[in-house]
Amino acid sequence: MKRPTGYNTKQSQAILDYIASLGGSHVTVGQIAGHFESIGFPIGLTTVYRHLDKLVRSGRARRYIMEGVSGSCYQYEYAEEDIGVDVHARAHEGSAGHFHLKCEDCGALLHLQCEVLSGLPKRVYEEHSFRIDASKTVFYGKCADCLSRDAERPP
Amino acid sequence: MKRPTGYNTKQSQAILDYIASLGGSHVTVGQIAGHFESIGFPIGLTTVYRHLDKLVRSGRARRYIMEGVSGSCYQYEYAEEDIGVDVHARAHEGSAGHFHLKCEDCGALLHLQCEVLSGLPKRVYEEHSFRIDASKTVFYGKCADCLSRDAERPP
DNA sequence: CTAGTTGCAAAGAGTTTGCATGGCG
DNA sequence: CGCCATGCAAACTCTTTGCAACTAG
Secondary structure, three states, X not given: OOOOOXXXXXXXXXXXXXXXXXXXXXXXXXXXXXHHHHOOOOOOHHHHHHHHXXXXXXXXXXXXXXXXXXXXXXXXXXXXXXXXXXXXXXXXXXXOOOEEEEEOOOOOEEEEOOHHHHOHXXXXXXXXXXXXXXXXXXXXXXXXXXXXXXXXXXX | OOOXXXXXXXXXXXXXXXXXXXXXXXXEHHHHHHHHHHOOOXXXXXXXXXXXXXXXXXXXXXXXXXXXXXXXXXXXXXXXXXXXXXXXXXXXXXXXXXXXXXXXXXXXXXXXXXXXXHOHHHHHHHHHOOEEOHHHOXXXXXXXXXXXXXXHOOO
């Protein structure tokens, strides 16, 4: 993988380490900047944006556009080994990449990986000639917590 | 369905008619405003936003946040009869309501109904206690046409 | 020394809100 | 007349760019 001179600065490494430490959970740029500010190592928003951009382009992170309570914003997550750059090349073969579940009530974003779905991109490609990009697909609905809360106290 | 007094103004009706005429294709607010300007019946951006907001809330339109070449923006599409409000009531029973496939290249919106997916909401509910709202879920990717175009002339 | 990085400030783009005007019942 | 729709302007949020100071090799 191409690695330009001087790329591994403190900030660059810190950002990569941080999103990697989240194990696939999503963060916004603001949350990342906030994290580093709170640990006494502030990183400018601009810098965070630029590094995430690099990481996304090199396949080490993924970017989603998501709707939140107050408008929309980008969310980033670490791209784990098996669903990185090379997924693009073999997506039509049925990548195992996970889907996402977003709770419309509480906003929780969950990972969804189950047997039915792991074969879905392949099936859809075979039956509909449509190549699904799992990483950009989000299922909307209600999570278990909100469902049980509703059951106790109907809306 | 509740219909407040004075709701059917010229602008309101024009916007609904327009997105309905697109047969499920998506448009941005700017495109809608541009359309009405070009036909000699300009509607202010604010008004477009407000009417779309109403339409989304009443279930006659759906809003997606999408990534474009120059940043992200909301896109709207007409909500057809069969994937409207009543899906909510029986989603947890494993509704047969179809999903949508949206081509990121050409914007085509396809209906997706296959055996794997018809049982998906039920499976996900059983395994993850998450109730999927099929009508709000869109799979992103590339349609057959764009795939074959890419094959001929790689990007 | 040189090339690349950093981050403030300012510019952009899309969306929402405040408010005065105007149309329709 | 009274209520609500309309749309301009301004506010807001998130993101990107310009630029001068700085850092690492």
